[in-house]
Amino acid sequence: MNVVSVEWYLTLGALLFTIGALGVLLRRNVIVMFMSIELMLNAVNLVFVALSRHLHSIDGQVAVFFVMTVAAAEAAVGLAIIIAAFRNRETVNADEMNWLQG
Amino acid sequence: MHPVVFGILSALLVLSALGVVLARSPIRSALSLVVTLFLLAVTFLFLDAHLVAALQIIVYAGAIMVLFLFVIMLLNLQEDPPVVMHAALRWLAFAGGSLFLFAGIAMFLGSAGAGPGLQSPADAAFGTTEAIAARLFTKHLLAFEATGILLLIAVVGAVVMAKRKLV
Numbered sequence: 596m597n598v599v600s601v602e603w604y605l606t607l608g609a610l611l612f613t614i615g616a617l618g619v620l621l622r623r624n625v626i627v628m629f630m631s632i633e634l635m636l637n638a639v640n641l642v643f644v645a646l647s648r649h650l651h652s653i654d655g656q657v658a659v660f661f662v663m664t665v666a667a668a669e670a671a672v673g674l675a676i677i678i679a680a681f682r683n684r685e686t687v688n689a690d691e692m693n694w695l696q697g
Numbered sequence: 698m699h700p701v702v703f704g705i706l707s708a709l710l711v712l713s714a715l716g717v718v719l720a721r722s723p724i725r726s727a728l729s730l731v732v733t734l735f736l737l738a739v740t741f742l743f744l745d746a747h748l749v750a751a752l753q754i755i756v757y758a759g760a761i762m763v764l765f766l767f768v769i770m771l772l773n774l775q776e777d778p779p780v781v782m783h784a785a786l787r788w789l790a791f792a793g794g795s796l797f798l799f800a801g802i803a804m805f806l807g808s809a810g811a812g813p814g815l816q817s818p819a820d821a822a823f824g825t826t827e828a829i830a831a832r833l834f835t836k837h838l839l840a841f842e843a844t845g846i847l848l849l850i851a852v853v854g855a856v857v858m859a860k861r862k863l864v
Binding site for chain 1: 699700703707710711714715717718723726727730733734737740741744745746748749752753756757760761764765768769771772774786787789790791793794797798800801802804823824828829832833836837840844847848850851852854855856858859861
């Protein structure tokens with residue numbers, strides 16, 4: 596077994612996705628939760644690229660291109676929301692962001 | 698890629714990803730995420746995805762992470778207080794995480810070494826800018842145009858959101 600098969604990459608992607616999901620569930624700082632979401636997106640990107648190579652299809656890499664674009668848009672809008680929330684209530688703790696309860 | 702190289706790379710990746718989640722200060726989380734993104738770019742290079750690796754560094758490690766660091770420093774965030782969390786929620790998080798991890802390991806053990814290793818693709822042009830662009834501007838043209846509209850909406854939304862006179 597001198598070569599790395601595609602399953603290794605898929606497992607690595609699953610591991611990274613799990614770490615990202617745990618970050619969203621366990622941390623309360625919204626910025627760290629946001630970074631964990633980026634981590635999950637990147638784990639999916641790794642799977643896309645590995646399968647693109649495995650199947651000899653370039654479509655997987657095109658999908659990564661779109662994921663990156665959506666991640667950039669999401670980061671811009673999300674961070675703007677965080678800044679607006681911090682300006683009004685001086686907090687980045689997700690537990691304290693319960694203003695929709697009225 | 699040689700299995701030893703892959704092992705070192707994935708160990709570093711998992712360690713830096715854990716650093717993102719476990720670091721107390723948001724700055725350290727962000728810097729760990731930069732390391733993770735760079736290591737992923739290296740992995741992409743090993744997978745013959747040259748353009749994607751370059752984009753990963755320019756867009757992710759460059760633009761997006763600068764945005765994150767800028768916001769963290771703008772808000773002047775200090776270290777988080779120790780996490781106080783409902784016991785059931787913590788238990789649920791660990792249970793879900795272990796379940797997913799278990800599924801991943803089971804998948805790995807079930808099929809490791811079974812498939813052939815990733816061989817180099819037949820054509821040398823695989824993963825080059827030209828190959829991706831040819832696909833992007835033909836089959837995925839509609840999605841590409843929609844992406845442009847999405848970015849425009851995101852720009853307008855971010856500007857409106859960051860304006861001072863928002864409730």
